[in-house]
Amino acid sequence: MSTRSIWCLALAFSVGASTAAADYPESAITVMVPFAAGGGADVPARLLAPELEQQLGQTVVVTNVVGAGGTVGATQLSTTDPDGYNLGFMPVGTTTTQPHLRGTSYGVDSFIPICMVASGPFYLVVDPESGIESWDDFAAKATSEGLTFTGAAPGSLAHVTSVALGQMLDTEIQYLPTKGGGDAMNELKGGRADATAWFSDYDVRFGLNALAIFAPERSEIHPDIPTSGELGHPADIAVWMGLFAPAGTSDDIVAKLDSACDAAVNSEGFSSSMEEANREIRYLNTGEFSAFFRDAFEANGELLRSAGLVKN
Secondary structure (H helix, E strand, O other), rough: HHHHHHHHHHHHHHHHHHHHHHHOOOOEEEEOOOOOOOOOHHHHHHEEEEHHHHHOOOEEEEEEOOOOHHHHHHHHHHHHHOOOEEEEEEEEEHHHHHHHOOOOOOOOOOOOEEEEEEEEEEEEEEEEEHOOHHHHHHHHHHHHHHOEEEOOOOOOOOHHHHHHHHHHHHHHOOOOOOOHHHHHHHHHHHHOOOOEEOOOOOOHHHOOEEEOOOOOOOOOOOEEEEEEOOOOOEEEEEEEEEEEEEEOHHHHHHHHHHHHHHHHHHHHHHHHHHHHHHHHEEEHHHHHHHHHHHHHHHHHHHHHOOOOOOOO
């Protein structure tokens, strides 16, 4: 083949790729949540989907891939065709702690962060029938009888929270791992666990009581809940989540998704839905989220190593 033919072939491929990106999207888009339906990440993903549909002009389908603290779904996303039609809506634990703990095949370079959508501090929550009515009750039971904390798989932020609580109270807290938030609530409601960590919608969704918020300041949503710092144990434990594409997704498609996410997250419909669900919005665009994600990946790796959860 002549040099001119090779050049023309390369040009044809380039034009074809540009045309495909210009026409994107031409069919439905799947957004994978790596936890069960109804969990902490699933709710904002499903509230965001119809707003993205309006911006992109195509159906956005939310699917759930459950397993191993979100790593099954994240692994699948990392190996899928980077054509913009398979995206992921994933939280901090799956993307920045599990790779350090499990030695996953994916890492910080496996995804392109499109936008951060939500972030909120964890609350220490219990079932009203648990007999635990205050932080003092919680601490007393933990140090005398012992208690069980439940949440997603080991390495999740709920698990990290249980470890932090054990350090605060200088005692060992048993951890009961589940497939996701919905299952953790079943363990709590069934009396097989004493407490868990959850978002600001703990009351409207599950009818739970909060003992403390792990944040520097009280929440505007629940101003009556004291911070753990007020109770003598300062902690800042927040869960963020956002939209990701597989590494290798073209810049043009990423730009379209970035623009669509901006409009969707800042839409009146999404704001109203999140407010009704007692969930907190935090928006970062692709550039901001990419820098944040890399910093969080490194910082959480160091945190896990210092806590003795990672040996290397």
